[in-house]
Amino acid sequence: MSNSDKRIVLVTGATGGLGTAMCKKLYDDGYIVVANYRSEEKAIEWKNKLHEEGYDIAIYYADVADYDSCGAMISKIAEEIGHVDVLVNNAGITKDGAFRKMSYENWKAVISTNLDSVFNCTRHVINHMIENNFGRIINISSVNGQRGQFGQANYSAAKAGMHGFTKTLAMEVASKGVTVNTISPGYIGTDMVMAVKEEIRNQIIAQIPLGRLGGTEEVAYLVSFLASEHANFITGANLSINGGQHVY
Ligand code: CAA
Numbered sequence: 001m002s003n004s005d006k007r008i009v010l011v012t013g014a015t016g017g018l019g020t021a022m023c024k025k026l027y028d029d030g031y032i033v034v035a036n037y038r039s040e041e042k043a044i045e046w047k048n049k050l051h052e053e054g055y056d057i058a059i060y061y062a063d064v065a066d067y068d069s070c071g072a073m074i075s076k077i078a079e080e081i082g083h084v085d086v087l088v089n090n091a092g093i094t095k096d097g098a099f100r101k102m103s104y105e106n107w108k109a110v111i112s113t114n115l116d117s118v119f120n121c122t123r124h125v126i127n128h129m130i131e132n133n134f135g136r137i138i139n140i141s142s143v144n145g146q147r148g149q150f151g152q153a154n155y156s157a158a159k160a161g162m163h164g165f166t167k168t169l170a171m172e173v174a175s176k177g178v179t180v181n182t183i184s185p186g187y188i189g190t191d192m193v194m195a196v197k198e199e200i201r202n203q204i205i206a207q208i209p210l211g212r213l214g215g216t217e218e219v220a221y222l223v224s225f226l227a228s229e230h231a232n233f234i235t236g237a238n239l240s241i242n243g244g245q246h247v248y
Contacts (some may be wrong), residue, residue, distance in 0.1 A: 022219070
């Protein structure tokens with residue numbers, strides 16, 4: 001396949017554990033993969049490491065919490081590479097703490113990075129997808145947006161909000177060949193999950209019927225499927241991948 005026939009996928013927050021696995025899988029699938037980052041030093045190291053492993057992935061800066069920053073990134077990608085066909089809204093942070101002690105700053109930071117970001121990036125790619133009669137928006141939410149989690153009022157609110165967005169946008173663009181879906185991973189073996197105190201993490205793992213954390217590549221396979229044309233009839237869905245931790 002020549003480069004001009006390849007679809008372009010943008011993964012936000014690409015340098016994290018889940019983002020890295022997604023980039024690799026989508027690259028292996030034959031996409032032109034574009035990685036968004038916030039920390040330049042980490043991103044350059046990441047790009048070089050992936051290059052050594054055989055992955056040629058362009059990196060673009062944007063603070064996904066900032067609408068104009070996302071607009072500037074997406075314009076630059078369009079000029080230098082092309083229009084985004086598949087957007088994976090993956091960037092996210094945690095600032096956990098019991099609500100009675102949660103600061104406004106920790107509320108706002110999580111809502112801006114995890115939820116406003118979905119508007120900020122999607123708004124800049126959706127019209128091209130509609131014109132092109134093909135597009136994929138894949139929002140990476142969390143089991144904790146589906147069920148809540150002690151210490152995550154900010155995170156759970158943002159993650160639940162993502163799926164509300166998915167449902168409405170899916171309806172609005174279904175007739176234009178654009179699908180919009182949410183993936184809700186459970187506890188995956190990422191730095192974010194490993195930052196939870198060991199004792200608490202072990203209590204959480206004990207609640208997972210499969211008895212282990214998920215693998216980043218297991219989530220990447222689901223992203224790959226949703227991005228493909230095999231998933232043309234799936235839209236507005238919230239797909240759980242949580243080892244049975246939350247069934248409903
Ligand atoms: N359930 C019920 N009560 C709890 C509790 C829990 N899970 N955790 C703490 N408490 C209680 C304590 O027993 C204590 O009660 P008393 O006041 O009656 O003594 C009180 O709450 C302690 O409150 P603190 O604010 O002092 O709690 P803490 O500082 O010890 O811990 C916390 C708070 C850091 C949020 C901790 O609960 C925690 O780490 N929770 C896990 C959060 C989590 O799962 N984060 C996921 C990060 S990864 C991710 O988000 C990816 C993804 O999508 C899954």
